[in-house]
Amino acid sequence: MSDTLLIDALRVIVGERGVVTDPHDLENYNVDWRHVFKGQARCAVLPRSTQEVAAVVRLCADQRIAIVPYGGNTGLSGGATPDDSGRQVVLSLARMNAIRDIDVLGETMEVEAGCILQTAQDAATQAGLMLPISLAAEGSARIGGILSTNAGGTNVLRYGMSRTRVLGLEVVTAQGEIVSGLRRLRKDNAGYDWKQWFIGAEGTLGIITAAVLQLAPQARHRVTALLAVPTPDAALKVLRAARHHIGETLNAFELMSGAALELVARHQAVKTPLASSDWFVLVEASSCLPGLRDAVEALFALVLEEGEATDGVIAESERQEAELWLLRESITEAEAREGRSLKHDVSVPIARIPAFLHEADAAVAQAFPGSRVNAFGHAGDGNIHYNVIMRADADGHALNRLVHDLVVRQGGSISAEHGIGQYRVSELERCRAAPELQLARRIKRALDPAGTMNPGKVMTLTQQAD
Ligand SMILES: Cc1cc2nc3c(=O)[nH]c(=O)nc-3n(C[C@H](O)[C@H](O)[C@H](O)COP(=O)(O)OP(=O)(O)OC[C@H]3O[C@@H](n4cnc5c(N)ncnc54)[C@H](O)[C@@H]3O)c2cc1C
Structure with a gap:
């Protein structure tokens, strides 16, 4: 044509x-x-x-x-x-952006795929609820993209990846059929849970046109704190203590290296209120019930006494909370200003974070002298952004392979939350076992036999459309 x-x-x-x-x-x-x-x-x-x-x-x-x-x-x-x-x-999907319905009692929202995440969050807030998917791109990312990438973000520790928020889905298949499963049920074991095939598929199996999302009660009390810790191992001891003492109130547990915060201080003029340290953790907890601050203070006293943390500060106001989060949110920008960097959005089982960091730091230093590691991330989810600021002549592919091989050895994933897209196709095919790749290709061929849905993304096929 x-x-x-x-x-x-x-x-x-x-x-x-x-x-x-x-x-x-x-x-x-x-x-x-x-x-x-x-x-x-x-x-x-x-x-x-x-x-x-x-x-x-x-x-x-x-x-x-x-x-x-x-x-x-x-x-x-x-x-x-x-x-x-x-x-x-x-x-x-930009012109399909309606919020079709909010069910306050059932705590659900039916929303079209083109709705901007922040608009959906605001609507949930106005209804006295919250949509607990949050990431720095929420002012632009749309629900269809969020679900198609199974986006993570800062609330995963408590509320899970985007997938866990989806009760129902409406899709258009690769053949152009409308399949509507816009049920708002928490329990629905009637046959295959087919919506899961489209969530995280990055548009390779069909088009998400609408979804029913599970909302959550608003947590009115929030505490944000920054702790200095000597090592990643100590950070995980703080995480264990936090899970034990403040349990499900823990929203975020972000690990940041001292080197990352030095970059932030240098390029963004944002400074930590604590003295310098090799590592820091940013903790956020929230609850519908009062008394959270006392519980976090008790946790602080405990980890300081046991030497797992060496210093700490609890935000006294919303402004101070925002200042602590700004440290974390400024890292990417500061890194970009420092020079050429190669990003690895990886995950490993939480207990293996220290071993991974130790091995990777040693291997990178040996193979790429002159490079500097900028490691930070959602440690409570085992997700580390292991970025390497490298010399202009360094071989980026070799560095990718080195880091990904160590991730795989620790039982991890080469893409924790950013997906595969076109960027990581060859690395996924190198790092994943053949039976898993074959299963994925069989699903792709079954749902999109002509290969017209977003070809070249997530996987390669021998036969695909133009
Ligand atoms: C500053 C910044 C911070 C970020 N932080 C995070 C973070 O913390 N966690 C995280 O997980 N990601 C993060 N991201 C990545 C990004 O925001 C997410 O991947 C987001 O989910 C993408 O949504 P989008 O609407 O922009 O999708 P797009 O970029 O437009 O598309 C993403 C993929 O989904 C497919 N797609 C889009 N819409 C549909 C649809 N309706 N049906 C089928 N397929 C579709 C596209 O083909 C593509 O493969 C960040 C990005 C930026 C720029």
Whole structure:
């Protein structure tokens, strides 16, 4: 089908304003948010309803034209960026952004895939509840992208990955059928839980058009604290003590190296209120019940007395809480200003974090002299951002392989929360066992036999669409 015929057919489905062909306007769809990945789309199409999504998918499937689903474009693995063939159609859900319903008693929200995460959070808050998915890109990321990447973020320790929030899903399959499972049930063991196939699939199996999300009660009391700890091992002892003493109130347990906070002080002029230390942990806890602050103070006294922490501060106001979080949130930006860095978003079983850091630091120092490690992350989830600031001439692929091999040896994952996209396909295929990869390919072939859904992302197949 010629470009003109395709564009005309798409305009019939989604209206004149729903098809983007102007090269300047297409740039937003050709390049990811960080300008790391670049492609060339044939056009971008913005349907207004699930029926329109289905009609677009059917048209493209008939013509064997590949579709790249597109949310807020904040993904960090190039999943929403088309290839450079100029033949793929980007399908943006931006015009499907309604919050269809909030059920206060059932604590659920039915929301369209194009709704921005922050808008959904605000609506939940206004209803006296909370949507506990939170990450720095929440002002731009959309629900469809969040679920398609099974996003993590700062609340995972308590509330789980995005997957755990999904009660029901509506999808358009690769053949253009609408499958609606928008049930708001906590219990539903009637057959396969097919929605799980689409969550975290990065748009390779179909298009998420709407979801029913499980909300949570608002936690009115919050305590945020920063502790200096001598080693990652000591940090894990603090985590164990926190789980024992303040249990399910623990929202976040973030590990930051002293070197990371030195970068923040140097480049962002944000300083820790504590004296220098090799490691720090940022702790946040919240509860519906009063008395949380007393419990955190008691925890502090305990870990200081036992020498697991050497210093600490509890925020006295919302402003101080924000200042403590700013330390954590400034690390990525500070690292970018320091020079060329290679990022590894990895996870290992929590108990193996110290061994992983120890081995990886030694191996990186030996193989890449002159490089510096910037390690931080959601340690309570076993998720470490193991970033290496390296010399301009260093071999990035060799460094990736070195770090990923150590991760695999510790029983970890080469992608804790950022997904595979186009960036990590070859590393996933190198690091995952053949039976797991074969199973994944069988699912892909069953749901998308023509290979038109986001080809080249997550896995390679021998036969795929343009
Ligand atoms: C500053 C910053 C901080 C971040 N912090 C975190 C973090 O803490 N934790 C974390 O996990 N991630 C984080 N991310 C990554 C990113 O925000 C998440 O991956 C997010 O879930 C992507 O949502 P999006 O709407 O931008 O999706 P996009 O980037 O548009 O798309 C992501 C993937 O989902 C697919 N997709 C999009 N919409 C649909 C749909 N409706 N149906 C099917 N497939 C679809 C795309 O094809 C692509 O493969 C961060 C990113 C930035 C820029």
